[in-house]
Amino acid sequence: MGMTITEKILAAHAGKDQVEPGELIHAKLDIVLANDVTAPVSIKELEKINLEKVFDKEKVVLVQDHFVPAKDIKSAEQGKIVRDFARKHDITHHYDVGEMGIEHCLLPEKGLVVPGDTVIGADSHTCTYGALGAFATGVGSTDLAAGIALGEAWFKVPESIKFEYDGELPEDVTGKDLILHTIGDIGVDGALYQSMEFTGSAIDALSMDGRMTMANMAIEAGAKNGIIAPDKTTLAYVDERAQRPYKVYKSDEDAKYNRHIKYNVEDLEPVVAFPHLPENTRPVSEAGNVEIDQVVIGSCTNGRIEDLRLAAKVMQGKKVHKNVRCIIFPGTQAIYKQAIREGIIETFIDSGCAVSTPTCGPCLGGHMGILAKGERSLATTNRNFVGRMGHPESEVYLCAPHVAAASAVAGRIVHPREVE
Amino acid sequence: MEFTGKVWKFGKDIDTDAIIPARYLNTTSPEELAKHCMEDADPTFPQKVQKGDIIVADKNFGCGSSREHAPIAIKASGVPCVVAKSFARIFFRNSINIGLPIFECPEAVEGIREGDVISVDADQGVIFNQTTGQSYNVTPLPESMQKLIRDGGLMAYVKNRLEEQK
Numbered sequence A: 001m002g003m004t005i006t007e008k009i010l011a012a013h014a015g016k017d018q019v020e021p022g023e024l025i026h027a028k029l030d031i032v033l034a035n036d037v038t039a040p041v042s043i044k045e046l047e048k049i050n051l052e053k054v055f056d057k058e059k060v061v062l063v064q065d066h067f068v069p070a071k072d073i074k075s076a077e078q079g080k081i082v083r084d085f086a087r088k089h090d091i092t093h094h095y096d097v098g099e100m101g102i103e104h105c106l107l108p109e110k111g112l113v114v115p116g117d118t119v120i121g122a123d124s125h126t127c128t129y130g131a132l133g134a135f136a137t138g139v140g141s142t143d144l145a146a147g148i149a150l151g152e153a154w155f156k157v158p159e160s161i162k163f164e165y166d167g168e169l170p171e172d173v174t175g176k177d178l179i180l181h182t183i184g185d186i187g188v189d190g191a192l193y194q195s196m197e198f199t200g201s202a203i204d205a206l207s208m209d210g211r212m213t214m215a216n217m218a219i220e221a222g223a224k225n226g227i228i229a230p231d232k233t234t235l236a237y238v239d240e241r242a243q244r245p246y247k248v249y250k251s252d253e254d255a256k257y258n259r260h261i262k263y264n265v266e267d268l269e270p271v272v273a274f275p276h277l278p279e280n281t282r283p284v285s286e287a288g289n290v291e292i293d294q295v296v297i298g299s300c301t302n303g304r305i306e307d308l309r310l311a312a313k314v315m316q317g318k319k320v321h322k323n324v325r326c327i328i329f330p331g332t333q334a335i336y337k338q339a340i341r342e343g344i345i346e347t348f349i350d351s352g353c354a355v356s357t358p359t360c361g362p363c364l365g366g367h368m369g370i371l372a373k374g375e376r377s378l379a380t381t382n383r384n385f386v387g388r389m390g391h392p393e394s395e396v397y398l399c400a401p402h403v404a405a406a407s408a409v410a411g412r413i414v415h416p417r418e419v420e
Numbered sequence B: 001m002e003f004t005g006k007v008w009k010f011g012k013d014i015d016t017d018a019i020i021p022a023r024y025l026n027t028t029s030p031e032e033l034a035k036h037c038m039e040d041a042d043p044t045f046p047q048k049v050q051k052g053d054i055i056v057a058d059k060n061f062g063c064g065s066s067r068e069h070a071p072i073a074i075k076a077s078g079v080p081c082v083v084a085k086s087f088a089r090i091f092f093r094n095s096i097n098i099g100l101p102i103f104e105c106p107e108a109v110e111g112i113r114e115g116d117v118i119s120v121d122a123d124q125g126v127i128f129n130q131t132t133g134q135s136y137n138v139t140p141l142p143e144s145m146q147k148l149i150r151d152g153g154l155m156a157y158v159k160n161r162l163e164e165q166k
């Protein structure tokens, strides 16, 4: 019987020829990832059992991105626990202030994750790497601790849902709009425990940055992973960066899917998710008059170079509305540098935006742009739960970078064409 | 494994921020976390929950972040198990890994009201509502997961494996 790409990758890592949905397996891990918030909990667990050696110092990746540069004493101490652990175990890939970036932008960029990998990360958006044709999923701190010690994790093989995006993407519709539209359609538990496999001509035409945005938000539909089979675009991206040999897997023609959902992308327009769930989506033209206090452009969802280009193109020669604070977070140092080279950063500063060093910042209500009671932010991030960006009575709306930039100029949520 | 207790009932899509708000994540102490368990879903929960009480919830319980503090807070509140129509995936893993048994049973959730007394027999795969006399079948957890829970969670397993490797 045919297998899906996810089943094939899991079977290979479990040393099996065939696996079936529902089956429990132990899989070998290629990369085990944690950040400055989740790693300390695992490190504590590992100290309790006196771990002498990590399973492979090349395969444990630690990224300080959530609360760094340290925002207060407590976060400084969390960062230090990770730093001390990285030194003690001589971890090759520990990214600290000055060279770090938001983890899910950084790992693909550095070529640390490659097609065919099995990856766990103590961060729910680890599913981003599915865009490379890898099986990648978020876990908690105990799973992570076990991964660091043994290089293995248990999985229940998920059923897969095939999403097919047909037609040619309208010029103003991005990967973010596709995934928001999908979550709006199937709901925040629409893909619970399952694998979301993205296919179709619109996906083929999408850049790697756009694909990563889509895989990133698979968790927002409850999925175990999001995945896109590698093609020419993937290999062009990976060949420049890969630090290891890789293996390309594709779904068989007769692979079994739990569902097959088709969208024609030609009638879509940019999408906005209203508070307080990513499934509360509306086309931007139906947003109504929503005034905003803050705009955040960046995060592991939309902090890549293409996202910044898209936002800068809209903002070029215009000013951010006087009632709006617009904050830009490039995903990594390399993206930041590229944006400087292309004059994008200058455009943002001339328009009156604040540009930050790469960090998670306000995305999780951490620092660098927390909302007061009653305030409203439009953001290119991925979650708009109650209190996600600050006060429990503040609001977060989600959208793509060009909508965010246009709305920053207009002072309310608008379609980019309104500020042209 | 068998648990009997009084039910506290919750709705759908209870996210990890409601189970343990981010503002309390600066500690990993189970006792401290228990003081704020379910606070943003029901502010009075930490005061009224008694050891042995069981949480019964609608679909997608524990959605959102990967924070393990959520099942830790529930376990430290003395709640021995959770029954829901469905669980968010990472919450499900984390619960098994820290040794908190959880059961998916939509029919039972429909038939159980707040304050009912229920028994959950994990080995037989039966939930019995003592208040109404109704019983429900629940697919037992796979043997390997039951073993993980009995052995005290995933870290106990890791410790054994490391010792074997020596």
Ligand code: SF4
Pocket: A066, A102, A103, A104, A123, A125, A299, A300, A301, A359, A360, A363, A364, A381, A382
């Ligand atoms: S940018 Fe936001 S969603 Fe992404 S890893 Fe950081 S906190 Fe999490």
